[in-house]
Amino acid sequence: MKRGLATVVVHAVLVAAAVLTLAPLAWMVSASLMPAGEASMVPPRWLPSAPTLAHYRDLVARLDVARAFFNSLLIATTVTVVSVTLNALAGYGFARFAFAGRDRIFRVLLAALVIPGQLGMLPLFLMLRELGLVNSLAGVLVPGLASIFGIFLVRQYALSIPQSLLDAARVDGAGELRVFWSIVVPICRPVLVTLALFTFMGTWNDFLWPLVVLSDARLQTLPVALANLLGEHVQDTELMMAGAVLTVLPVVVVFLALQRSYMEGIVSGSVKQ
Amino acid sequence: MTGRALPSPGWLFVAPALTAITAFFFVPVLAAVVLSLTDFDIYAVASRENLRIVGGANYARLLDDALFWTAVRNTLYFVVVAAPLSIAVSFGAALLLHARVTRWKPAFRTALFLPVVTTLVAVAVVWRYAFHPRIGLLNALVAPLGIGPIDWLGDPRFAMPAIILMTIWKTFGFNMVILVAGLQAIPEGLYEAARIDGAGTVARFRHVTLPMLAPTLTFVTVMTVIGDLQLFAEPYVMTQGGPANATLSVVLLMYLEGFRWWNMGHAAAIAFVLFAAMLVLTLAARAARRVAGGDPEAA
Numbered sequence: 383m384k385r386g387l388a389t390v391v392v393h394a395v396l397v398a399a400a401v402l403t404l405a406p407l408a409w410m411v412s413a414s415l416m417p418a419g420e421a422s423m424v425p426p427r428w429l430p431s432a433p434t435l436a437h438y439r440d441l442v443a444r445l446d447v448a449r450a451f452f453n454s455l456l457i458a459t460t461v462t463v464v465s466v467t468l469n470a471l472a473g474y475g476f477a478r479f480a481f482a483g484r485d486r487i488f489r490v491l492l493a494a495l496v497i498p499g500q501l502g503m504l505p506l507f508l509m510l511r512e513l514g515l516v517n518s519l520a521g522v523l524v525p526g527l528a529s530i531f532g533i534f535l536v537r538q539y540a541l542s543i544p545q546s547l548l549d550a551a552r553v554d555g556a557g558e559l560r561v562f563w564s565i566v567v568p569i570c571r572p573v574l575v576t577l578a579l580f581t582f583m584g585t586w587n588d589f590l591w592p593l594v595v596l597s598d599a600r601l602q603t604l605p606v607a608l609a610n611l612l613g614e615h616v617q618d619t620e621l622m623m624a625g626a627v628l629t630v631l632p633v634v635v636v637f638l639a640l641q642r643s644y645m646e647g648i649v650s651g652s653v654k655q
Numbered sequence: 656m657t658g659r660a661l662p663s664p665g666w667l668f669v670a671p672a673l674t675a676i677t678a679f680f681f682v683p684v685l686a687a688v689v690l691s692l693t694d695f696d697i698y699a700v701a702s703r704e705n706l707r708i709v710g711g712a713n714y715a716r717l718l719d720d721a722l723f724w725t726a727v728r729n730t731l732y733f734v735v736v737a738a739p740l741s742i743a744v745s746f747g748a749a750l751l752l753h754a755r756v757t758r759w760k761p762a763f764r765t766a767l768f769l770p771v772v773t774t775l776v777a778v779a780v781v782w783r784y785a786f787h788p789r790i791g792l793l794n795a796l797v798a799p800l801g802i803g804p805i806d807w808l809g810d811p812r813f814a815m816p817a818i819i820l821m822t823i824w825k826t827f828g829f830n831m832v833i834l835v836a837g838l839q840a841i842p843e844g845l846y847e848a849a850r851i852d853g854a855g856t857v858a859r860f861r862h863v864t865l866p867m868l869a870p871t872l873t874f875v876t877v878m879t880v881i882g883d884l885q886l887f888a889e890p891y892v893m894t895q896g897g898p899a900n901a902t903l904s905v906v907l908l909m910y911l912e913g914f915r916w917w918n919m920g921h922a923a924a925i926a927f928v929l930f931a932a933m934l935v936l937t938l939a940a941r942a943a944r945r946v947a948g949g950d951p952e953a954a
Contacts, residue, residue: 396763399748407781421790498929507914589776608777609776634772637769
């Protein structure tokens, strides 16, 4: 009997917690579909009286949000492809090759994990300004080209590749890049998927660096464009909610599709560190 | 074959990533040290001839910069309140998710985790409306309790609590997942043994769960505090640091000094103070773990 009561209480609390957690997101979606003005009514409405996509059309047609969306998509995709490639190469290199200075370099990298990204941001901005890369796609990409955390994640995984597989491929005459591509990459696939997911979502959600380096409205990423939109359209609650939905949607969809890889990545990243 | 030894293939594998990290991370970080020792400002942006080495003057100036101390106070307030609350919520949610009687675990986990993956700027916009004194959901929620209406983001007393509330909502799922993994790693045999010794639910929690989970809790605490010290986008979007600088954080001040007002030298000094705080925390946590004798790999 006691167990039955515990079951009810546990589930009641979990349902309440889930409802409270999802409520702001549910209201965001609902309000984005409301006719203008309805989301600002007192008391608040939970559902649109007559659902409309007018605000989404407005964002795309009049406010150029589609451009920001594609900027974000291009930047996040490019950073993901480049950084997963470079991190995979380096993670494998640190794990499976002996070379002078390897262990010392790796220790320096690990120690540097405590340095916050904001520290190098000011000089990096001035450097890019000298190179004429402020207000350019390249400028927003450079800090994300490779990551210490990514190298670390791949290295831990690559340590477990059976040496016999690598040796067999080399005996068959495969060059080192071929061994990497046809043996290492397939075996490391799970960790590479996780890393790609982290990188894509992290880059999509990033705010401070794109805010600093991209002042040209035509190059801005979606989060920066949304923050700017708030300045002019703070009264248009429904429009802002539609903008928020467009910003959140890609990362939520990607997360829901690849949830298992994401959760495993968090746990292994935290446990092994 | 030439006489020169070819570089090890290992070098070729690590070189591209190391080059990128060196050029765009290590060099800027080292340059930040130099920058913090100069008076780099809007005049130096125009012409390098206006640049002077001022030694520790930027750091000395921070000591009597009232705005800096406001930012430090606000950030500490945020960390000291948000981190324990957030970890408590994560821990509670993790215990519920881990409970033997719980069904539909993946669905609950996904629901509670979802805010973590959302774009901070976008949900900060949503919460800005939720905190609105007249039309906001939060006041509608607390009104039946006889509270309010509260001008959450417009009242200096409530602006930081509002940001803390939103931050807990946004982040608790992350630590929850890590803590669930920690709970799952506790051998079932320990609970069995405690039960045979006559330990009740509370005693098992105190003498098995808490000690076994201590390394995970330490890790989660350090990561949360380090993350909280970097508070930026929430006040940037919701309050711009106001009202009356009540939500001005250290990173927001660094951003304003460096990129709005072009006091780059001053901003670099602020960034180093932030780094020093993180470093001290990380080292303290490592020392604590070593003293406790846990996890030798992490030491």
